[in-house]
Amino acid sequence: KAGVTQTPRYLIKTRGQQVTLSCSPISGHRSVSWYQQTPGQGLQFLFEYFSETQRNKGNFPGRFSGRQFSNSRSEMNVSTLELGDSALYLCASSLELAGAYPNEQFFGPGTRLTVL
């Protein structure tokens, strides 16, 4: 079974632009979570989607948004990019079956975003 895939793997943008990152979960997984990883702040939870609905959101500004499609694929968008948005963005998927132990998250390789 294929793992979590993220595209693109690397991205360079300039301040003020917007960017869209894509995540394809493991087949059959219904939940997709996004994380931001920076040297200073470490790994931080952005948001999680399940059945095309955002179930929870971390402490990030409204410039960070996402969505999930009917096939569970997810995208996240960052508008009006700032230098501080430079980071590795990780996507993780989980099965999310009722009663399933404990919804283990499988991570993708990440998208390295550089904002100049």
Added chain:
Amino acid sequence: AQTVTQSQPEMSVQEAETVTLSCTYDTSENNYYLFWYKQPPSRQMILVIRQEAYKQQNATENRFSVNFQKAAKSFSLKISDSQLGDTAMYFCAFMKTGGGADGLTFGKGTHLIIQP
């Protein structure tokens, strides 16, 4: 909100030695899961081991085991017979019971270097 603290930014041991990585956490929750994730230089985050808070027995996975002290809110990882391939960043993570909706809360990580 919960916090996860890893007090060892970097550790270095010789191949075949045993090493213990420390993790403490703070939460008001009674039911939760704890995880250790490994992030090798390739950047793909991999689950190493997990522990349910309601279980008193410490989890083990081959050369990896944990020492879970719920009252002390401590969750250390022991790697026995360390191998060169164990070189990676190791993250301790917390998740409330109920699935991925609230996301994983990560520590800052410990960079483990296995010397030949």
